[in-house]
Amino acid sequence: MRVELNEIRKYFGPVKANDGITITFEEGNIYGLLGENGAGKSTLMKILSGFQPFDSGELLLNGSDATFTSPREALAAGIGMLYQEPLDLPPFTILDNYLLGRDNKVIPDRQAAIQELIELTQRYNFDVDIKAHIDSLSVGERQQLELVRLLAGGAEVLILDEPTTGISAEQKDLLFASMRKLAKEENKTLILVSHKLSEVQELCDHAFVLRKGQMVGETDVPCPNEKLVEMMFGQLPERSPRPSVSLEDTMLSIKEMAIRTYRLSVEGLQLDVRSGEVIGLAGLEGSGQGLFLKACAGLLRPAKGSIQLADKDITNHSYHATLAEGVGYLAAGRLEEGLVAGLTLTEHMILGALERKFMIDWESSREETSKRIEHYQVIGTEASTADQLSGGNQQRLLFSLLNTPLRLILMEQPTRGLDVRSADYIWEQLYERRKDGTAIIFISPDLDEILDRSDRIAVFYGGQMLKVVEASETNVDELGHLIGGEL
């Protein structure tokens, strides 16, 4: 199906999310849609998939005017969207999840639906156990099911939003193969929203680049990376080089550690981290890296083994005792675990301070807070509350709350929700800390980030630390296979 977007505008108050975008997607092609955070990609795709109405402009499907008031109408018209976090129902069985909105008889025909599901999963080589519950599946498998559901619903245009985050290399290959098949053999229109240039280069026929709500360029791909980058950012941003730091003595030493929860047991953990070293933990979600990080922070008690920080044994220290030894921990859930929604930035600073006074010295606290706000470029004031900040600013706030000096920083997804530039800035600050000997361990689903930022990478798979590799001696492809368990 041919999709034409003409002069699409969508304003949120003073923010011009889409400011007159004109794009045509032809059938049988795979398109890449590129742009920084806030460039307007998601808004445009939400409009196309019926999640949001547009303010003005024109949407033509095969030449005829279309407007949608819901995603359901969009799918009925042939447009389906696959979200980064699949929009499915985790507690449901696969069958129930498939049936919802698919078969609208009061008593759905379960047998027919099972047949349909099996047929479709086989056609695209997806391997899913139909009897399972959605919450027992990996993100990759949930995506496959969403794709199947959209196709069964009659999608002729498929929008995929960052589909490769958090899936293994094998699942990615499978996904890309089915995307090619859909475009080339079944003549569907595919739109890949991504910030990973390599994926766009590998998969797409043509790329559109958005910046500040406008279409700023298009090109056939593959093409030189520089061309795309220049369109995205206006000028070539240099990724801040990683200053080399001489790695000194061992800062953290994990010996023979095992962590056992009812869901997952992680055994035989062994890792020495030197001061100033950055360790990236790679792995599919739930492979054990999260438990490992929590155990290092004192949030989980290891079943056996020891944790030594500098020359002190901190095994079985509580979280607070661990923090007192100079460890900083940043959780992935910003508002859930890291920040208190209703408290101001100053109050956060006071809460996080190691020194506890009964009476609060407001004046100096405010001073300190404004210093940190400036330093970490948080857009907000000392008196704004954490929930008033945008996601990226919440993330910056979290970093500003880390005390100095620290011996060890533990982070889950440190740059989640940040665009390339902000992420770069955060990492510069982190590199700065290495000079004082701070060691850093972080988790990220983004293999590029892990590869670029780490000295060494510990790969987790199925509750094991499968391998520790030097970042300089590996590449994204190898990591992608490692996190899928292929040595």
Added chain:
Amino acid sequence: MNESEFVLVLASIFLQASPLMIAVAGEALTERAGVVNLSLDGSMLMSAMTGFVVAYTTDNIWLGFLAAALVGAFFALIVAFGSIYLKQSQVAIGFVLTLLGDDLSAFLGQNFVRLPGPSFSKFTIPLLSEIPILGPIFFDQNVIFYFAVILALVTYWWLFRTQPGLHLRASGERPDAAFARGVNVNRVRYLYTVLGGALVGIAGASYSLAIKIGWSDGHTRGFGWIALAIVIFGGWSPIRGAVGAVLFGATKAMATYLQRAFPEVSVVAFNSIPWILMIAVLLVVGSDFTERFTAILPKPLQGPVRQLLRVAPPMALGNTFGEDP
């Protein structure tokens, strides 16, 4: 205790559990759609009173039930309107309504206290009731018991086997996903909050018109809270909830029996047994225990057993949903 006495006790346990089964089925529907109607204790009192007063004055028991259902539905509508349209806290609204229902029912019902009124009686099912032991327990019962059992089965079937049931559960689990599939989440929530409220109303009236006939101040006080607890305890399933209601009734009967057997122990001690058992079960079901337990079972059994014991609240329970994900 001889055999016929035992049968009588069992039959009475099932009868006493019936209104709870009805209220639990209603509240399970509501909560599965994502709304907590915390007003149960108050709306049951109001509907018990209204049901009795209407049946007494019109001498028509059906009108009594109808009026009670309307009162329950009205209380639920306030919760739904307040939370969905006004986006206020469901807990706060429900709580205030509970207090209101308690006092308002005492006030409005003050001229109808301890009057003899119409009531449902036993309905003996021919043939089946002649089965030894099971017959007198299950098939020689009050009409309200049959209604409760059929209701539990039908709501379960509705929830887990029909497309509207899928819409209902999806609205309570992940409203944005439900919306994407074409479910009108807020309409679904209104519908099942009001329907659940109507069933709670029927539960209230079945006390004053069938189980504990008549009206007095605080006639059903406490049962609303028990029903709310059983919904959780039954994992938001009408059938497990029904089993929970019966187990609860059984522990109460056991407490009464123990009281007679050990007259020297304080009555209060035995009365607290059901609550302690309930907390214990909640702790076991809500903890890692079920996962640990299923992990030691043989492989083929693990799936079904986990499915049986799986207890998780609807993910979006108590959240409001605005159509802008």
